[in-house]
Amino acid sequence: MNLIAHEVNENQRSIEEICICCGSFQIHTQHPLFHGGICTPCTENFLETFFLYDEDGFPAFCTxxxxxxTLLMCDDPTCNRCYCLECLDVLVSPGTAEKIKAMNTWLCFMCVPLSSNGLLKRKKRWRAKLKCFYDQESNHLEIYQPLSPWERKPINVLSLFDNITTEMKNLGFLGSSLGDGRLIYLDDVTNVLRTDVKGWGPFDFIFGSTPPVGNSYEHPPAWYFYQYHRILQYGIPLESSQRPFFWMFVDNLVLEKEDRETASRFFKTEAVTIHREHAETVQNAVILWSNIPSVKR
Structure with missing residues (x-):
């Protein structure tokens, strides 16, 4: 990334030909907020993290x-965007981070009228470009408005074939100071009707999975996928609903290749393989489908 200024100033390379996030020349598209390119890995990272907020309700990563x-935060209470030291020193000018640290009040590059600061040039109509960026790049996954900590509530979960109560509690989604969430676990869904799911709901998250490798199961592996998809249709909110809703189906490497391709068609999204770095069992990966934007992370 340190070579960006050299490439632009000395080699006369257009900044649109350089990823302003990492310095790569393998450009996938253009950065939605500032003039400059963005490569495929950085595009995926941007999609997954731009709207992530920390426990205090502030952006968790560099804008x-x-x-x-290490991030420096804008002092405008309506903004609070953050910028990392490396981006400041590379794209604005060397020493910019230290100068900002010495300021009592600092307004960031998205707030000040001046649109150009060194190599960092804010785009006009960046809000529209940001929306277009997500529409084109995020596989049409719904991006919900982030909630401040005091607006967050525990969630209602429907878990099929695998009881994930412990995992959801450990992640803080069920038990919190705001109250207790609710999880309904179903192992046999053969006789479950639409009216049953509607009566138990509404749900914020519907989870399902195939049995782990080595476990005995009563039905063929594909049965779990088809039954999950059926129940999912019962629990999905109406398109006109503004209530956030997420789903995830995990294959513990028991579905056949043809069944996985069918699942991708049914879910209208490609599968993602997640590797477990410190797996203590032979099975060190799972394949999943989900509408969660950051699922690849």
């Missing part, structure tokens, strides 16, 4: 690269 370990 430019959506990464960064």
């Amino acid at each position: 430019i690269c959506c990464s960064g370990k």
Whole structure:
């Protein structure tokens, strides 16, 4: 990334030909907020992290690269966007981060009238470009408005074939100071009707999975996928609903290739393979389908 300024100023390379997040020349598209390119890995990272907020309700990553370990925050209470030290020193000018640290009040590059700061040039109509960026790149997954900590509530979960109560509690989705969420676990859904699901709901998250490798199961592996998809249709909110809703189906490597391709068609999204870095069992990966934008992470 340190070579970006050299490539633009010395080699006369257009900044649209360089990923302003990492310095790569393998450009996938253009950055939605600032003039400059963005490569495929950084595009995926941007999609997954730009709207992530920390426990205090502030953006968790750099506005430019959506990464960064040490961040400086805009002092405008209506903004609070963050910028990492490397992006500031590379794209604006060396020493910019230290200058900002010394300021009592700092308004960021999205707030000040000046649109150009070194190599960092804010785009006009960036809000429309940001929406277009997500519409084109996020596989049409719904992006919901992030909630501040005091607006968050525990969620209602429907878990099929695998009781994930412990996992959901550990992640803080069921038990919290705001009250207890609710999880309904169903192992046999053969006789479950639409009226049953409607009566138990509404649900915020519907989860399902095939049995783990090595476990005995009563039905063929594909049965779990078809039954999950059937129940999912019962629990999905109407298109006119503004209530956030998420789903996930996990295959523990028991579905055949043809069944996985069928699942992708039914779910209208491609499967993602998640590797477990410290798996203690032979099975060190799972395949999943979900509408959660950051699922690849």
